[in-house]
Amino acid sequence: MTVNNTIAHQRLTLTGDRERFKELLRRRLIECGWRDQVRMLCREIVKENDGNNVTFDTLVTRVTPRARALVPDTVKKELLQKIKTHLY
Amino acid sequence: MNTIISEFSMNDLNSKFFEIMQNEKSAEDAANFIYDNVYDDVALGVLFEFHHGLKTGLTELLEGEKEEDEGYKIVNSPECDVFGFSMLKKTPDSNCSCPNCDRPVSATRFAPHLEKCMGMGRNSSRIASRRIASNSREPTSYAGLLSDDEDDADWSTIHSERRKRRIKNNNSKKPAKIHKGNNGNHNSDSNDGCATYETMSANEKKNLLLQICGVVSEHTKKLCTRSTRCPQHTEEQRRALRNSVLEPSTPESQTMGLTADEAGSPPDSSPSSSCSSSSRKRDRHRAQPRNKKRDRNISPNRD
Numbered sequence: 001m002t003v004n005n006t007i008a009h010q011r012l013t014l015t016g017d018r019e020r021f022k023e024l025l026r027r028r029l030i031e032c033g034w035r036d037q038v039r040m041l042c043r044e045i046v047k048e049n050d051g052n053n054v055t056f057d058t059l060v061t062r063v064t065p066r067a068r069a070l071v072p073d074t075v076k077k078e079l080l081q082k083i084k085t086h087l088y
Numbered sequence: 089m090n091t092i093i094s095e096f097s098m099n100d101l102n103s104k105f106f107e108i109m110q111n112e113k114s115a116e117d118a119a120n121f122i123y124d125n126v127y128d129d130v131a132l133g134v135l136f137e138f139h140h141g142l143k144t145g146l147t148e149l150l151e152g153e154k155e156e157d158e159g160y161k162i163v164n165s166p167e168c169d170v171f172g173f174s175m176l177k178k179t180p181d182s183n184c185s186c187p188n189c190d191r192p193v194s195a196t197r198f199a200p201h202l203e204k205c206m207g208m209g210r211n212s213s214r215i216a217s218r219r220i221a222s223n224s225r226e227p228t229s230y231a232g233l234l235s236d237d238e239d240d241a242d243w244s245t246i247h248s249e250r251r252k253r254r255i256k257n258n259n260s261k262k263p264a265k266i267h268k269g270n271n272g273n274h275n276s277d278s279n280d281g282c283a284t285y286e287t288m289s290a291n292e293k294k295n296l297l298l299q300i301c302g303v304v305s306e307h308t309k310k311l312c313t314r315s316t317r318c319p320q321h322t323e324e325q326r327r328a329l330r331n332s333v334l335e336p337s338t339p340e341s342q343t344m345g346l347t348a349d350e351a352g353s354p355p356d357s358s359p360s361s362s363c364s365s366s367s368r369k370r371d372r373h374r375a376q377p378r379n380k381k382r383d384r385n386i387s388p389n390r391d
Contacts, residue, residue: 035134
């Protein structure tokens, strides 16, 4: 299964459509305010650590799970739909 | 894994891909996988951006220093205003009782109230002093022309003259200014041209006729306010008017009217009479500004 997925992914990347989707998702997430929410999360973490030496890894490990939950369903569904119709 | 895939040629990849896409389930899987992959990319991008801003200080520069909210919070308690100051201190001050009438007056209105109530303050003291001055002056101005104390009388008439002129300039703007002594009041009335002899007392008529021509115009029914020597009306007209107006009063007032007539004709009157000379002075004094105004003011007595 993973092989199949990587094959599809690889093809998408090669045709340049992956980049298109990425840009679309980025724009949608900015539009719906997700990016600002994530920034707030990051700032909280920086505050907790008193602002000294917040490594990128700590940011990723602390923020990513919460950020994933913050993505609005509509955006996710739209993206999935678009990718699917592209694949078929 | 990636290395294996990269060994596929583009053709292999395509054929493989179409093979996979035949199966709907795997296609769905692939879509989800691609979405996750793309999302991770985007999330990482955002985090990178933030981390970069944090390390280079860009975030702080962009967002500025955090303000201390404590000092600016709105205080929400019944005894205080929004700044947290007590309101109790103010309330006893805001009502003062007037020492004159014992009424409670708000502090902001206290000074105007005192002004009205006690006659203090600029305007009312001005009015009061004027009232006092005119009251004390009146007896001298009535008897002044006949007594040897005529310097005083002269001064007072000239003075009232001046005031009269001021009223003439101002009376359109400040009708309240006409609160003056009897003198000023009637002069201003006659200047308005709407006074009639019926409304005046004998003393007032006398006083008035000493200063102005006073002949009643046929058209406007108003008094001529020019000097006693005014060229519009003849000596006869003036004398007749004085006789008719002053008739019901005492004989003394008639002599007054006569002296005024004498003053009105300087070539005839003897210069030895200090009274007439002084009034002549006064006439000259008055005639000059009056002539200037003649153009502007529609004079009621041009028959």
